[in-house]
Structure formats: structure tokens, C-alpha cells
Amino acid sequence: MKKENDKLKVDLTDVQFKSMRNNLIFYNIDESEEENCTETVMTFCEENLKIEQVATKIKVTDAYRLGKKSDKTRPILVKFHSFENRDFVKRNAKQLKGSSYGISEQLPxxxxxxxxxxxxxxxxxxxxxxxxxxxxxxxxxxxxxxxxP
Structure with a gap:
């Protein structure tokens, strides 16, 4: 029974990992009242990641803030159309070195x-x-x- 339970946990983690494969989380991007998170991320990629003609190179399926609204800046979860799009953005994240911004993969x-x-x-x-x-x-x-080790 324990082996079966452990295998189910591993399988669940694997399914979660695969479902999050095309996602990235963006940190410390200023929040505004009536923001469109997709546009916010596209502008961020153009200005901070130095991706030219961002609308032709990246396709975002969905983007939204995580968590409840509070006095802290909430991260933005971005779902990309493809892994290639996500990977392209992640490779350009080195442009953020030394800044307060951050990008990470979404993981279980x-x-x-x-x-x-x-x-x-x-x-x-x-x-x-x-x-x-x-x-x-x-x-x-x-x-x-x-x-x-």
C-alpha cells in the first residue's frame, strides 16, 4: 500500500511538472489598478529583457497575478503558447542580473x-x-x- 501511495505521489508530481512546463513567474514588476498582465509582461520583456519586436517573437496564452491583493507586489504567472517561447524568455533573463526583477520556472x-x-x-x-x-x-x-553525493 505504501509503495503504491509513493508511486502515485511521484506520478502526480510528474503530471504537475508537465502541466507547468510552459510557465514562468515574473517577480517585482510594479502593479497598477487596471493592468492587463499580458501587456505588462510584453512591455517588461521589451524594456528589460531587450527583446525587440516582442509581439512577433513571443505568444502568451495567459498571464495573471498570484495571490490576494496586498501592500506587497504580487508575482505574475505567465503561460506561454509553447516551451520554445518560454525558453526564449528564460534565456534572456540574464539581462536582469543586478536588478530587483526576477524570473523563475513554475515548479510543483x-x-x-x-x-x-x-x-x-x-x-x-x-x-x-x-x-x-x-x-x-x-x-x-x-x-x-x-x-x-
């Missing part, structure tokens, strides 16, 4: 939890050993190969 809670647990290992590999280490889903990769 379970994967975020596992990443958080492994983050100290990733930081150690990067800082102390000066290796090119990064996450793919919830696994750490070093120089293109999966790292197993």
Missing part, C-alpha cells in the same frame, strides 16, 4: 521542497569547489552530469 511544491533541501550542496559545489552546478527538476548536475 514537492520539487521546490527537494530543491530547497539540496540548495546547500549546490552552493558548496559552486562556491567552494568552483564548479558549474545547476538544478534540473530536483536533481543537481555538475558539468552536464548528474551529481550524486
Amino acid at each position: 511544491r514537492e520539487i521546490l521542497k527537494r530543491r530547497k533541501e539540496k540548495l546547500p550542496i549546490l552552493k558548496d559545489l559552486r562556491e567552494r569547489l568552483n564548479l558549474k552546478a545547476y538544478f534540473v527538476k530536483d536533481k543537481i548536475y555538475v558539468n552536464g552530469k548528474e551529481y550524486v
Whole structure:
């Protein structure tokens, strides 16, 4: 019974991951009363990510603010038409280095939890050993190969 339950959890996480595949979350973009989040994101991509003719290069299926309205700026969840569109925007996110803005993939809670647990290992590999280490889903990769501690 426990094995079956664990397998169902893994399957659910995998389905969630696949359903979020084309999504990105944009952080610290100013919020206005009557905003159109799709237009806000397109303008942001043009001005901050330096994507020229953004309307011809990116197709957004849906965009909306996450959470309840409060005094803090809410992130914007953006659903792109294709993975290629999403990946194009994500590759340009390096333009935001040093700014207060941020872009991340949308991931299921379970994967975020596992990443958080492994983050100290990733930081150690990067800082102390000066290796090119990064996450793919919830696994750490070093120089293109999966790292197993």
C-alpha cells in the first residue's frame, strides 16, 4: 500500500511538472489598478529583457497575478503558447542580473521542497569547489552530469 501511495505521489508530481512546463513567474514588476498582465509582461520583456519586436517573437496564452491583493507586489504567472517561447524568455533573463526583477520556472511544491533541501550542496559545489552546478527538476548536475553525493 505504501509503495503504491509513493508511486502515485511521484506520478502526480510528474503530471504537475508537465502541466507547468510552459510557465514562468515574473517577480517585482510594479502593479497598477487596471493592468492587463499580458501587456505588462510584453512591455517588461521589451524594456528589460531587450527583446525587440516582442509581439512577433513571443505568444502568451495567459498571464495573471498570484495571490490576494496586498501592500506587497504580487508575482505574475505567465503561460506561454509553447516551451520554445518560454525558453526564449528564460534565456534572456540574464539581462536582469543586478536588478530587483526576477524570473523563475513554475515548479510543483514537492520539487521546490527537494530543491530547497539540496540548495546547500549546490552552493558548496559552486562556491567552494568552483564548479558549474545547476538544478534540473530536483536533481543537481555538475558539468552536464548528474551529481550524486
